[in-house]
Amino acid sequence: MKTTCEEVRNWVPRALMGDLAPQEEQALNTHLAECPACSGEQRVYVDTLSQVRSVSDSPIPRHFFVYPDERRSSVMEFLRGLAPGWKVAASLAVLTVAVSAGLMATRVQFRVEQGIYTFSFGRPLPASVPTEDSAAEIQALRAELTGLLAAQSTAERAEWMNALRQQIKESNRYGARQQQQWNAALKNLETRLNDRVEDSAVTLTAGMEQSASNVFRALQRQRQQDLALTRTRLEHLATRGELKDQETDEILSTLLQVARLPEK
Amino acid sequence: MENILDSALSHTQTLTTQNAETSQEAAWVAASQRGDAVSFNRLVLKWERPIYNLSLRMLRDADEAAEATQEVFLLAFKGIRRFRLDAQFSTWLYRIAANHCTSRLRKRPPGVHLSLDGSQEGTEAGQSLAAAECPEREFFRQETDHKVRRALEYLQPEQRIIVELKFFQEMTFEQIALVVEAPLSTVKSRLYHGLEILKIRLGRGAARDQAITGGR
Numbered sequence: 001m002k003t004t005c006e007e008v009r010n011w012v013p014r015a016l017m018g019d020l021a022p023q024e025e026q027a028l029n030t031h032l033a034e035c036p037a038c039s040g041e042q043r044v045y046v047d048t049l050s051q052v053r054s055v056s057d058s059p060i061p062r063h064f065f066v067y068p069d070e071r072r073s074s075v076m077e078f079l080r081g082l083a084p085g086w087k088v089a090a091s092l093a094v095l096t097v098a099v100s101a102g103l104m105a106t107r108v109q110f111r112v113e114q115g116i117y118t119f120s121f122g123r124p125l126p127a128s129v130p131t132e133d134s135a136a137e138i139q140a141l142r143a144e145l146t147g148l149l150a151a152q153s154t155a156e157r158a159e160w161m162n163a164l165r166q167q168i169k170e171s172n173r174y175g176a177r178q179q180q181q182w183n184a185a186l187k188n189l190e191t192r193l194n195d196r197v198e199d200s201a202v203t204l205t206a207g208m209e210q211s212a213s214n215v216f217r218a219l220q221r222q223r224q225q226d227l228a229l230t231r232t233r234l235e236h237l238a239t240r241g242e243l244k245d246q247e248t249d250e251i252l253s254t255l256l257q258v259a260r261l262p263e264k
Numbered sequence: 265m266e267n268i269l270d271s272a273l274s275h276t277q278t279l280t281t282q283n284a285e286t287s288q289e290a291a292w293v294a295a296s297q298r299g300d301a302v303s304f305n306r307l308v309l310k311w312e313r314p315i316y317n318l319s320l321r322m323l324r325d326a327d328e329a330a331e332a333t334q335e336v337f338l339l340a341f342k343g344i345r346r347f348r349l350d351a352q353f354s355t356w357l358y359r360i361a362a363n364h365c366t367s368r369l370r371k372r373p374p375g376v377h378l379s380l381d382g383s384q385e386g387t388e389a390g391q392s393l394a395a396a397e398c399p400e401r402e403f404f405r406q407e408t409d410h411k412v413r414r415a416l417e418y419l420q421p422e423q424r425i426i427v428e429l430k431f432f433q434e435m436t437f438e439q440i441a442l443v444v445e446a447p448l449s450t451v452k453s454r455l456y457h458g459l460e461i462l463k464i465r466l467g468r469g470a471a472r473d474q475a476i477t478g479g480r
Contacts, residue, residue, distance in 0.1 A: 013459045017430075019437070019452065044467035048459070051466050052431050054405065055412045057317045061326065064312045064334045066341040068301040 003027045008038045012045050293353050296344045304344065308337050311354065314433060315361050321416060321428055322365035332368060336361045358433065358443045362425045369421040415465035423458035430455055 008031045014020045015028055032039045079090060109120040118125055289310070295303035315336055320329035339360050347356050416424055422444075429435045429443060441451045 013456050013463075017455070045459070045463055048463045048466045049431075051408050052412055052427070052462060055321075055409050055432070056405070057313060057432075058320055058326075060313050060316045060333075061330050064308055064316070064330075064337045065305045066301065066308065066337050068299070 003031050005031075005035060005038050008032070008035070009041050012038070012042045016042075016045055016049060289353055290349060293344065293347065293349065296341070297347070301341075304341055307353065311357055312337070315357065317432065318358070318361055318428055319365055321413065321432065322421070322424055323368060324413060324417060328368070332361075332364055336364050339364065355439060355442050358429065358435075359445070362429070362443055366421045366425060369424075411466060412462075415462050418461050418465055419458045420454075423454045423461070426451055426454045427458045427462070 008028055011020055011024055011028045015025055020028065032042055079087060082090060107122045109123075109125050111118040111125050289307065292303040292306050296307065312333065316329060316333045319332040319336070320326060323329050323332060336357070340357055343360075347353065416427065419427060425444060426440055429440045430437075435443070437448055437451055437455075440455075441448045444451065446454075
């Protein structure tokens with residue numbers, strides 16, 4: 001495999017550090033034997049390393065001894081050196097101490113009474129009410145309030161009942177008045193209806209009588225006309241019958257004549 | 265044959281000495297954990313020079329490096345009870361030093377670069393003697409030191425500490441990864457990026473030579 005100059009130039013420092021695989025080193029040496037430019041690059045690196053390695057150590061200006069009292073580390077250094085669990089514990093302890101000191105410095109007072117939290121910074125807490133007395137007082141107040149409420153409730157109920165009764169009475173009176181008015185109106189309506197019925201009956205009777213006479217007269221006239229027409233028709237029929245009879249007689253005489261003829 | 269035997273004997277003696285030193289160090293650490301300041305100061309005596317030089321190359325200021333070194337040992341002294349004996353003391357100490365110096369560098373306002381002048385460089389007796397014996401060599405050595413220290417300024421603190429641990433403390437990649445608490449790949453990547461920058465800053469002379477010789 002042909003190696004490029006770029007590859008070789010990457011290999012040169014690695015070869016000088018002993019960090020090249022044997023195959024790569026062989027390929028490098030082959031290439032360097034043929035390529036003056038890469039060979040020159042190698043010489044530059046060799047010269048550089050030679051210069052770096054030629055630097056000598058400087059003498060120390062003094063000794064750097066340490067003394068036992070220098071071992072005393074600060075609190076932070078001590079905490080830094082602790083295991084995580086101890087660090088947390090130490091932090092909590094410091095926090096507790098700090099909070100307690102802060103509370104003491106502010107002279108804070110604290111009280112929980114019947115679920116009420118009371119804090120005071122520097123001043124005394126207000127006197128608390130004795131629990132038994134306050135309970136009895138509350139009971140008495142509750143009884144008084146209940147009595148007042150009951151009395152008020154009874155009075156209100158009576159008042160409400162009176163008002164209701166009054167309203168019912170008024171409502172009844174109004175109903176009676178209404179009923180009377182309705183009765184009067186009904187009687188009036190009945191009278192008027194009777195009158196009107198009677199009038200109608202009279203009118204109807206008169207009308208009926210009139211129409212009956214009219215019908216009668218019309219029927220009579222029609223009867224007379226029909227009789228006249230019938231008479232005319234009868235007369236006509238009679239006339240026609242006579243004619244027919246004559247014709248018949250003639251036909252019969254003819255026939256007889258025919259019959260009487262000798263059959264010669 | 266005799267040479268091989270001598271070499272093997274020498275290697276065994278070295279290993280024995282190293283083991284003895286390690287067990288001695290472990291004893292000092294254990295005593296320090298029990299609150300023995302004398303044992304801890306024995307550890308200080310052993311490690312103060314590399315730690316001071318690490319601080320000096322990282323911070324580029326002799327006074328600040330001394331101050332940082334003192335703080336590193338103080339931190340180690342206070343935290344020695346948390347050190348686990350199954351780890352290497354040097355790795356733990358270098359980690360404290362690396363973190364401390366990197367932290368100091370990060371706290372510096374941007375654009376502030378301290379530099380050492382000649383008066384703050386080493387004046388060890390041996391060096392003075394060497395300078396007296398061969399002034400030219402000593403001059404070039406100081407010149408190179410100065411150049412390298414200045415080139416190191418161009419590295420990010422994370423790259424600089426890895427270059428420091430790799431080239432000046434001669435640690436392996438695995439040890440460096442333990443010290444800086446970073447993956448191996450990150451350590452290598454930072455080192456090669458740092459080397460690239462150092463090559464640009466220090467390799468000009470070699471590049472110029474290469475241009476003159478035509479890459480021969």
